[in-house]
Amino acid sequence: xxxxxxxxxxxxxxxxxxxxxxxxxxxxxxxxxxxxxxxxxxxxxxxxxxxxxxxxxxxxxxxxxxxxxxxxxxxxxxxxxxxxxxxxxxxxxxxxxxxxxxxxxxxxxxxxxxxxxxxxxxxxxxxxxxxxxxxxxxxxxxxxxxxxxxxxxxxxxxxxxxxxxxxxxxxxxxxxxxxxxxxxxxxxxxxxxxxxxxxxxxxxxxxxxxxxxxxxxxx
Numbered sequence: 001x002x003x004x005x006x007x008x009x010x011x012x013x014x015x016x017x018x019x020x021x022x023x024x025x026x027x028x029x030x031x032x033x034x035x036x037x038x039x040x041x042x043x044x045x046x047x048x049x050x051x052x053x054x055x056x057x058x059x060x061x062x063x064x065x066x067x068x069x070x071x072x073x074x075x076x077x078x079x080x081x082x083x084x085x086x087x088x089x090x091x092x093x094x095x096x097x098x099x100x101x102x103x104x105x106x107x108x109x110x111x112x113x114x115x116x117x118x119x120x121x122x123x124x125x126x127x128x129x130x131x132x133x134x135x136x137x138x139x140x141x142x143x144x145x146x147x148x149x150x151x152x153x154x155x156x157x158x159x160x161x162x163x164x165x166x167x168x169x170x171x172x173x174x175x176x177x178x179x180x181x182x183x184x185x186x187x188x189x190x191x192x193x194x195x196x197x198x199x200x201x202x203x204x205x206x207x208x209x210x211x212x213x214x215x216x217x218x219x
Contacts, residue, residue, distance in 0.1 A: 005196045015073050018066050019145060022091065023138050025063040026098050030134040032056050033101040037108070037127045037196070041120045043177060052154050060102045067091050086213040091205045097134055100202060104195040113188050116181070119172060126168040126196050133161035133203040140210055144217075151214045158207040165200035169193055 036052035043049070070091060074084050115123060140154035176189045 012077075015070060015077075016145075018070050018073075020142075022063055022066040022070065023094070023142055024071075025059045025066065026094055027135060027138045029056050029059045029063075029101045030131045030138075032059070033105065033199075034127050036105055037185040038124060039116060040108050041123055045109055045215045050109065052111055052182055053102075056102050056105055060098050063095055063098050066211040083213075083217065086216065090141060090206070090210060090213060092207055094137070097137070097199065097202050097206065099211070100195075100199055104192075104199070107195055111188065111192075113192050114185070115177070115189065118179075119175065119189065120169055122172040122175070123193075123196070126165055126172060126193065129161050129168060130196050130199040130203075133158050133165060133200040136146050136161060137203040137206050137210070141187070141206065144210060144214060148214060148217055151210065155207050155211060157205050162204040164165075165197050169197040 028196065032052050032055050035065060036049055036056070039049045044059070071088055096150065136154050136157040140151050140158065143150040143154060172193050173190055176186050176193070179186070
């Protein structure tokens, strides 16, 4: 469970559990997102895809409830007042990543883009790199609460995977706009490239904020 100097008191046990549970929801949603995209690339908006979408929806709802409960405990129990704003800010930014998982999958479900076979491999690679960025920011966030000295061990991975995602995204966009597809299909596919790539970008944004929170706690 959480430890170290941020949550040192026995009365924070429930809070520790809820922060862990919140981070678990984000991590699981990333894994489900990756699986859902792969299913879509293989078979379109099938029942299996919809099952993963609904699972991500449930995780998003559970994470929202946990975040609100954590916020209430931080204020009503007057816990960690010097770091309260940073903790809430971190959770809100992490929650936005989970919301992006859900939003991107709903876009796949509603628009059902026709992704040509020659693009599917890069779509899968882009998704993998973006989800790795998400998982790295989850690990960095866990370290923020448990062992702040280890935050940096995960932060640099967020940056690495974000750069790798950008490379694949650029390659994929060039291939799409260099193809013989209609302009409307090119624009649609570009939007879906950005839906996935934005997860890595958002993870990097959260990492930048987490770096500031970490510095504040260690000076």
